[in-house]
Amino acid sequence: MEEKLTQLKRILGQVNDLNHTNALLEWDQQVYMPEAGEDERGEQIATISELAHTLFVSDETGQLLEDLKGLTAVLEPYSDEASLVRVTAREYEREKRVPAEKVAEFARVTSTAHGAWAKARQNNDFKHFQPHLEKIVELVKEYAGYFAPYEHVYDPLLDRFEPGMKTVDVKAIFADLRPRQVELIKAITSRPQVDDSFLQQPFADQKQWDFGIMVAEKFGITWDRSRQDRTAHPFTTTFGQNDVRITTRVHEDLPTSALFSTMHEAGHALYELGFDPKHRRTPLSDAASLAIHESQSRMWENLVGRSRSFWTHFYPMMKEAFPSQLGNIDMETFYRAINKVEPSLIRVEADEATYNLHVMLRLEIEIALMEGSIQVKDLPEVWNTKMQDYLGLTPPNDSNGVLQDVHWSGGMIGYFPTYALGNLVSAQLWEKMHQDMPTLEDEIRQGIFNTMLEWLRINIHRHGAKYETQELVQKVTGAKIDPQPYLRYLTAKYSDIYAF
């Protein structure tokens, strides 16, 4: 068994190197690449993707997995060896169904589509993006086709980001969640609005940057293993166990944007930095799922970063950094302002109470696109109608509507629901953490995060991809994904802020 594991790990190591290399090609494309490099970068990403795919789905990998399934069957299922074989086989069986040339085509099409989307968004011109998205939807449908028969056409798409999760389960969770969130928003919007006018003035770019860097360091990021750069859209990316990078954007007149995005991405980065190094260069050194990933980012951004406890420690520093803007603002006013609930157009800037509705809208559109009940050309209208239904708003243009998110240009259909699931998981973990560590809030009030981070490392991070989402949530909290903790959290928080 040792020998076969070594052989398998050699292949997996090379595939891992190729995937991390692709991540660098994409990072550089977003961060530093000169404009005219676009087309060639697309070719490079396509080549690396195709080689990684071909290497991974080789007959040699297949034979080794077959042999090792037998050999590891006698082991404890969550032993390192059995887990490596199980998780690798799951990925192998998924990827094996997709022809290598489709992988390269997908990479090429999405690389070009990304540029087209950015331009369309800039020029508020959905028609410019439409043919690219039509091609992507066609490819994604083909992709789903490789997994027929399926319970639902959306299942294979969801499974790419949320292994083991089914469309029917997500729908059930959201059906439970939706009326309660709508009710909550109604309760909030019937109350007098909080004042956040003092946030609408210039906050110096560099000071915002420095404050975010300082908070990320407090959370546990060290710059020998990470860095932060500027991009149009914040993201986290991984080039190895010891090189996980985040990006942010600074808006001088929207000081919450950079800071909360840094906290969010730091949460993602701490997860990736916390994988057990012994699983390096294998599929176990990866997130359990995007919902688990998002549970980490949203926890640091919201449950920590938008809490009274957090600002008890950090607000004096914030005032010191921005004396002319915040000198006369007390912490309670600031706390309410950064937690203002207001139906709005842009998902990434949405408050915690309305955020999940943005996700549900996208999920419904994606399912309808896949089922064929709507067409790409109808998207702007469908989007605007649903925005009116869900949030009572109609976008003034497509840039602030259907064109706002990068995901579809990257072919990432099936991704959005993981954001909402992540919110739910974050609150479930949060309740459990407080049970396990009664002094947690005290520590946060003192700006101390190392015991919290240690809890996350032990319970979540180090496992990497060993457990599927529901297994991991069950293992840690004793229950599967449950909307109740998140609803309890939102209700407690906003009934206090809005006094209902």
Added chain:
Amino acid sequence: MEEKLTQLKRILGQVNDLNHTNALLEWDQQVYMPEAGEDERGEQIATISELAHTLFVSDETGQLLEDLKGLTAVLEPYSDEASLVRVTAREYEREKRVPAEKVAEFARVTSTAHGAWAKARQNNDFKHFQPHLEKIVELVKEYAGYFAPYEHVYDPLLDRFEPGMKTVDVKAIFADLRPRQVELIKAITSRPQVDDSFLQQPFADQKQWDFGIMVAEKFGITWDRSRQDRTAHPFTTTFGQNDVRITTRVHEDLPTSALFSTMHEAGHALYELGFDPKHRRTPLSDAASLAIHESQSRMWENLVGRSRSFWTHFYPMMKEAFPSQLGNIDMETFYRAINKVEPSLIRVEADEATYNLHVMLRLEIEIALMEGSIQVKDLPEVWNTKMQDYLGLTPPNDSNGVLQDVHWSGGMIGYFPTYALGNLVSAQLWEKMHQDMPTLEDEIRQGIFNTMLEWLRINIHRHGAKYETQELVQKVTGAKIDPQPYLRYLTAKYSDIYAF
């Protein structure tokens, strides 16, 4: 033939993507990578190198080349098709001799050695680098062994950077050059020294940066296809026809460093940006050799950038950028200062008159290392002895001596002589350009470079790797590499400045 060419180009395209991807991995390592990413980056570079090598030397490539050699034999030898097959076959036959695992080992060893060298240099600790260099020398000897029998053990090393060139030729050229350069330096140093004391004061970092950017733009660099970043050691790297990047370093108290390094790297970049796009993703879209590459960088840096004509246009701007430092310095004084000749320790900061001696010293050491007449452990002593012989100086420490250059840590033994050859070629081309364009100096005096760049594009750049060095120099100037134009250039320049 068309079909086989298409098949070959598909493989070459993928190999090219892998090589450009490796260039990005290395660029990022120098420019932005967090420190702890070092080891994993080495693994990634090793994997990509191995895959590129394996793909390139596959039996399929071999068979296609064999078939195409027959099919293109009837064509004009410098037709695109015949050239592609010839140049690809030359690379193929070289790479085919090296086992894939050696390629990966070489990449791994040099990646680690780079970090060790940087640390050794920082701490002035040759012993820390010694075992890494010993391993590299051993691997390089093994590499040469794959090419036995050879005329000289150094031939296969030289051939990596200077296809077609032999050690015996280089020795002959240098034997011709050396006494004349030594004589020239004697003539110069017997005369009163020029005054450059005004350069030894602080010049603001950002203003230096901006001035370099402006000059690079004037030369013809556009930032939609390029960018400049900061690194410890300036370099140029290519990720595709439309993405060629340069780096520089700014020393506030050495204002010539950043500016001339930007001009130098811009010269390299303009060469790579000028390859004919129709050869994109093939081995023809590459430099003819490093000597040709260096002829371009040294031309822009020295023949243009250190000339009276250049500063006639740019010195008023320089004075405007640095009024307190240069307000009282006239152009002639500035011109002499930036052309001061003084034997010195560091190659990259050396003046034009002494530069080639730095190269010859390194060449002799490399040849002796390969012949086995000296050992790695002896290098500091050998270095210092030769420095005394050649330049009359003894380095105060190894950081300013044997540890100063990055090349050996990257396994690039055989590289140094191309610097001196590049100097010679630059002057040969320069004479020819002036014959072809009698108004060239006038244009430079007006800060106009587009006709000069166009001449270089037509005569040098667009050909890429189609011609070998001697073929190209012969084609353009009517003679093979000849030290006389360079010696004429140096003598004319310095007899004027130093009045001898």
